[in-house]
Amino acid sequence: MLPPDLPRPVCAYLYDTATLRARAASVRQAIPAGSSLLYAVKANGHPAVLEVLAAACDGLEVASGGELALARAAGARRIVFGGPGKTDAELRAALAAGVLINAESVHELRRIAALSPAAVPEVVLRVNRPGGGLRGSHTMTGTPTPFGVDEAQLAEALAVPGVRIIGFHLHAVSNNMDGHAHAAFVRDAIAWSLAQGLDDLRVINVGGGFGVDYLSSASMDLSPLRGITVPGGVDLIFEPGRYLAADAGTYAAEVLDLKTTHGRTFAVLRGGTHHFRLPAAWGYSHPFTILPVDDWPHPYPRPQVTDTEVDAVGELCTPRDVLTRGRHVTRLRAGDVLLFARTGAYGWDISHHEFLRHDPPAFVIT
Numbered sequence: 001m002l003p004p005d006l007p008r009p010v011c012a013y014l015y016d017t018a019t020l021r022a023r024a025a026s027v028r029q030a031i032p033a034g035s036s037l038l039y040a041v042k043a044n045g046h047p048a049v050l051e052v053l054a055a056a057c058d059g060l061e062v063a064s065g066g067e068l069a070l071a072r073a074a075g076a077r078r079i080v081f082g083g084p085g086k087t088d089a090e091l092r093a094a095l096a097a098g099v100l101i102n103a104e105s106v107h108e109l110r111r112i113a114a115l116s117p118a119a120v121p122e123v124v125l126r127v128n129r130p131g132g133g134l135r136g137s138h139t140m141t142g143t144p145t146p147f148g149v150d151e152a153q154l155a156e157a158l159a160v161p162g163v164r165i166i167g168f169h170l171h172a173v174s175n176n177m178d179g180h181a182h183a184a185f186v187r188d189a190i191a192w193s194l195a196q197g198l199d200d201l202r203v204i205n206v207g208g209g210f211g212v213d214y215l216s217s218a219s220m221d222l223s224p225l226r227g228i229t230v231p232g233g234v235d236l237i238f239e240p241g242r243y244l245a246a247d248a249g250t251y252a253a254e255v256l257d258l259k260t261t262h263g264r265t266f267a268v269l270r271g272g273t274h275h276f277r278l279p280a281a282w283g284y285s286h287p288f289t290i291l292p293v294d295d296w297p298h299p300y301p302r303p304q305v306t307d308t309e310v311d312a313v314g315e316l317c318t319p320r321d322v323l324t325r326g327r328h329v330t331r332l333r334a335g336d337v338l339l340f341a342r343t344g345a346y347g348w349d350i351s352h353h354e355f356l357r358h359d360p361p362a363f364v365i366t
């Protein structure tokens, strides 16, 4: 499982490109014929991941100038650019690259128009619709958020001169586990978009949000999406991040120390939430499996626990550096390696790497 030349103590992200391709193929198969699949770069922007997904999907969705540069370097055939706080420099770069911009406010539409006086750029308007009825870990519409324009501002947005609105962006949720609810959301998004009376409706972007259950091996059932009808002349865009990348990553961290204080047992790892912040950010315990390492070349006794519950904690000097609480192990020793599966999305990319200045993990691409 681990490459033999990995430096010890083990601390690595293992990214598996075959899994990325398999996930992309399964999404492609599940979404309706005639729709487009983009990968949301923010889930994992590692260049090797982007190169694989730029080829396996129709293109990439980016949310900053930095991601735009990565997406172009990865050879993406198509790029769309969203995000609530775009600078003029980022907008200019997107316009120059012919990237489709998802505009997030009336003010932004005016800025885009002013940045391209010689042309009328085509843009997609992100709308924060009331309702939507989707449940997930982050709800972005139907509730006050910085994303998109309120439906009440639609007429004002459509009247901004110097830009041409060719569709709507309606990304609504993150980590939704209910495939039937997701299909209903997409159908509703299509019906709503058709009802807005746009002269030239060519794009309906329904965003990402396909869920992954970290406590089991389950993912959102994509099969209800297949029956959705794509209106003629419309590019229906799906842009998942988590679903494509999560399963392609494993975070491996060696147990440096084992100790019991005040009745709780801690496995202290070479690594932690500065590499994989998601469990701390969301407040859950990420499961692990143990890779036993029998080799113990040291003259002193090997710390070991059997048949007990352990907390898997990191190397940071804060009690919040916890990846997993209270997981039962039959045996765990210093020098064994914990493997955290499904860490390919929102893992390294959302973590506070510089805190305490430990060495970064190795990145192993297979």
Ligand SMILES: *Cc1c(COP(=O)(O)O)cnc(C)c1O
Residues within 6 Å of the ligand: 040, 042, 043, 061, 082, 171, 173, 174, 175, 207, 208, 209, 210, 239, 240, 241, 242, 243
């Ligand atoms: C984050 C994001 C995505 C991807 O979301 P996932 O939950 O990872 O699928 C897609 N589109 C937009 C606009 C986003 O902000």
